[in-house]
Amino acid sequence: MSHRLYYGRNSERQKAPGAMSTPRRHVPFGRRGMLTRRKHGTQVPKRFVTTYHWKSGQRVRILALEPYFGGSHRAFLEGWSQAGRHEWTILSLPAYKWKWRMRHAAVTFAGQVQERLARGATWDLLFCSDMLNLAEFLGLAPPAVQELPSVVYFHENQLTYPVRVESERDYQFAMTNMTSALAARAVWFNSAFHRDAFLHALEAFLSRMPDYQPFDAVAGIRAKSQVFPPGVPGFAPRGPRRAGPLRILWAARWEHDKNPEEFFAALGLLKERQVPFRISVIGEQFREVPEIFAHARRYLADHIDRWGYQQDRTDYEATLLEADVFVSTATHEFFGLSAVEATLAGAYPLVPRRLAYPEVFDCHEGKAAQEFFYAAGARGLADRLADLAGRTESNDSLHHAARPIRDRLTRFEWPNRAPILDEALEQRRA
Incomplete structure (x- = not known):
């Protein structure tokens, strides 16, 4: 058996004017942002990616939403979707202006998902990163998607992500992280250190608020939190060391x-x-x-x-x-x-x-x-x-x-x- 890996139309590699490129991870790219998989001498465009074989186990059709498709976020989805056995539909946006991505991605993805549903797409599970306002997306999404079990993966969070001056921190993004975690069926962190740091910071943040402090939200998030580290590609054995310091x-x-x-x-x-x-x-x-x-x-x-x-x-x-x-x-x-x-x-x-x-x-x-x-x-x-x-x-x-x-x-x-x-x-x- 096999499955196809689909990418959304906004997942093409883009670079904002004057910005540095995000790292290329795991998947080789040909010219003009095409994912290159040669079959009978042809190049397959990124939106119609090659077929992968999957191993025994229960097949899951996953809708993955990534507002910031670059760096570790990109490496994670590309690595897992290629090494795993399930069917992925990855809708993504270029890794540019992260604050704007967190603001608008829910609206943008809700429209894209509606278009795909109209063409007959179906999924079993919703997967997203911490960059998506999941609660907002579920409020905008069609009922067929609202009812899907959802998993939010925390690569980082906006409560403990370092800023040079604390007064520059926008706590609205921290609240987005909290409401996304509350809206998800499961909350995954890349390390136990990250999980503990986030939950501790969230409790401290809420304690500074004037009233209606939802401390039970912290307990609810903790109860459904799990640690799932990401994967990395393997390396061939290195050859003899070159002379030198x-x-x-x-x-x-x-x-x-x-x-x-x-x-x-x-x-x-x-x-x-x-x-x-x-x-x-x-x-x-x-x-x-x-x-x-x-x-x-x-x-x-x-x-x-x-x-x-x-x-x-x-x-x-x-x-x-x-x-x-x-x-x-x-x-x-x-x-x-x-x-x-x-x-x-x-x-x-x-x-x-x-x-x-x-x-x-x-x-x-x-x-x-x-x-x-x-x-x-x-x-x-x-x-x-x-x-x-x-x-x-x-x-x-x-x-x-x-x-x-x-x-x-x-x-x-x-x-x-x-x-x-x-x-x-x-x-x-x-």
């Missing part, structure tokens, strides 16, 4: 919540100590980039291998496969896709002992925690990097040293994750 990779978004100041301060200390190293600084960029990146590019010019967002997935994977060590300095992270991918590609992870990292890497104490977590601060990071640089010079294989943690992370590869997610949806459909 320690190759350091930083692959986070170029924003303040990823704490680039600490990373570059640590590299500055390495340079002062005359420790040999090379760096690749990649990751998604937006219109406003912290000034530290321009300064670091000048100061560390003699150490740079790659700099800037890797537009092509092949280049991104090549960068991961070249790295000896992956570094995160994040102060905000609900899962850490790039950390997981880099480690599976063979890099030695060096991350802070906070956020979702202990949960994702499944090491809270003991030798593994000592190996792969560093003491907070630029000096603690620099000390660990200097040690790893010395081990590289003495031909101590960091790739081999990271194998235990790499083996733990194989649970996130799509062939392992998709069946778990598929079964969870089957249970929701029942």
